[in-house]
Amino acid sequence: NAGVTQTPKFQVLKTGQSMTLQCAQDMNHNSMYWYRQDPGMGLRLIYYSASEGTTDKGEVPNGYNVSRLNKREFSLRLESAAPSQTSVYFCASSDGDEQFFGPGTRLTVL
Amino acid sequence: QKEVEQNSGPLSVPEGAIASLNCTYSDRGSQSFFWYRQYSGKSPELIMFIYSNGDKEDGRFTAQLNKASQYVSLLIRDSQPSDSATYLCAVNTPYSGAGSYQLTFGKGTKLSVIP
Numbered sequence: 001n002a003g004v005t006q007t008p009k010f011q012v013l014k015t016g017q018s019m020t021l022q023c024a025q026d027m028n029h030n031s032m033y034w035y036r037q038d039p040g041m042g043l044r045l046i047y048y049s050a051s052e053g054t055t056d057k058g059e060v061p062n063g064y065n066v067s068r069l070n071k072r073e074f075s076l077r078l079e080s081a082a083p084s085q086t087s088v089y090f091c092a093s094s095d096g097d098e099q100f101f102g103p104g105t106r107l108t109v110l
Numbered sequence: 111q112k113e114v115e116q117n118s119g120p121l122s123v124p125e126g127a128i129a130s131l132n133c134t135y136s137d138r139g140s141q142s143f144f145w146y147r148q149y150s151g152k153s154p155e156l157i158m159f160i161y162s163n164g165d166k167e168d169g170r171f172t173a174q175l176n177k178a179s180q181y182v183s184l185l186i187r188d189s190q191p192s193d194s195a196t197y198l199c200a201v202n203t204p205y206s207g208a209g210s211y212q213l214t215f216g217k218g219t220k221l222s223v224i225p
Contacts (some may be wrong), residue, residue, distance in 0.1 A: 032176040042218060
């Protein structure tokens with residue numbers, strides 16, 4: 001079991017570029033989440049998907065879009081990256097209360 | 111606005127001592143409470159969860175919950191240098207119905223265990 005996997009591990013973008021962060025889980029969980037973590041700000045929820053086919057905004061959704069491709073995969077897209085989106089992005093999945101986190105993607109926007 | 115507050119630290123304790131980490135939350139509807147450990151550069155990992163008032167022990171870790179005071183704590187007995195990490199308090203509350211839940215995290219307390 002790989003658990004929750006994320007790609008890429010690191011990425012550097014220029015302002016205005018777009019990219020998609022990929023997340024997959026092999027635990028057959030219904031719910032999946034995208035968080036960002038900034039120094040001094042803790043983990044903040046960007047979007048979540050309670051089940052396949054549904055997505056909802058979290059605390060900080062502006063500038064992001066998501067796709068729940070199937071039960072395993074949940075992607076996060078930045079259409080036009082901004083320096084304020086420089087952060088570490090974590091994907092998580094759950095089938096109840098406990099959330100399991102992926103290893104994270106460290107994104108820098110210049 | 112659901113809030114979870116933690117002292118950011120750093121909290122320094124000598125090896126073998128008890129480390130006490132505290133957390134308060136604002137949403138009285140919160141049902142589940144979690145402590146995650148995060149080593150530098152790594153992802154959060156769950157170490158304890160508690161649902162009911164009182165204490166819950168797991169090895170060297172004890173979680174304490176007081177819903178009336180909206181207070182959760184984590185005690186680490188016989189602290190080891192390997193316990194040095196940031197500890198995140200998280201509170202789970204129902205969100206938008208339909209069986210979905212949202213975790214609200216505190217900003218974390220950095221713990222340093224000094225050999």
